[in-house]
Amino acid sequence: MKKKVVLLALAGFFLSLGLGYYFTAKNQEKENLPMQEQSISVVKKEITVKKDGKIIYQYYYTKDAITKEIEEPVPDFLEGLNREQLQSIYNGWQIVYFSPEKVILRCSVEGKSSEVYLLKEYEGYLAVFIEDVNKKMKLKEVTQVPISVLPEPERQELREGMYVLGEENLVRLLSDFTS
Structure with a gap:
């Protein structure tokens, strides 16, 4: 009786293994067929810095935990740059906020704010x-x-x-x- 149960379990296992392989192969064939649906391309507008915006530099002083800000108009060389381009110029700075009108950059400064x-x-x-x-x-x-x-x-x-x-x-x- 135990032999029949074991043989039946093995047969069921191999049968499910074979069916799984068969259906997986069928799904792969369907995926390899050319799609007949049309794909729609979405164009995302890139966000860049505007000339009439402002840039805010935040200096965080580690010894007295004070943050000082300096706000300036956007320099000409930053106009039209995206976030990644700006980050490559301001290596070592963290971009806290980025929009066409306003950019906030932060850096940590070793020392006191009074220096x-x-x-x-x-x-x-x-x-x-x-x-x-x-x-x-x-x-x-x-x-x-x-x-x-x-x-x-x-x-x-x-x-x-x-x-x-x-x-x-x-x-x-x-x-x-x-x-």
Whole structure:
């Protein structure tokens, strides 16, 4: 009696295995046949930055957990860029919000929000000043970068002085001047 039950179970197993294979092969044949229905293509309009929009830079300072914002009109070189193109330009920044009218970019800055630096010409060289507790600028360092090797627009900016928030931004800007 046990032999009959085992043989019957084996026969049922092989029968279902064969039927499964048969129906799978039939479904694959149907999928390989050319479709007779028409496909409809959907064109999605790409979202890009508008010239009359605004860009907001958010700086998050890790040591005192303060976020500062700077809002500016969209620069000409960003006009017409999509999200991926913008992200490739602002490597290291997080895109918090993206629309044609407004873009919000955020970066983390190692240091305190009160760290204010000034890049300025000093005796013909690029120099770094830091704001002290009395809100006065004090010479921190004179670099080995002569102002004369820089393009005229950058020289003019450094004659007037460029304020920089946070040490990370200072390092990034200094590396731009030295490369």
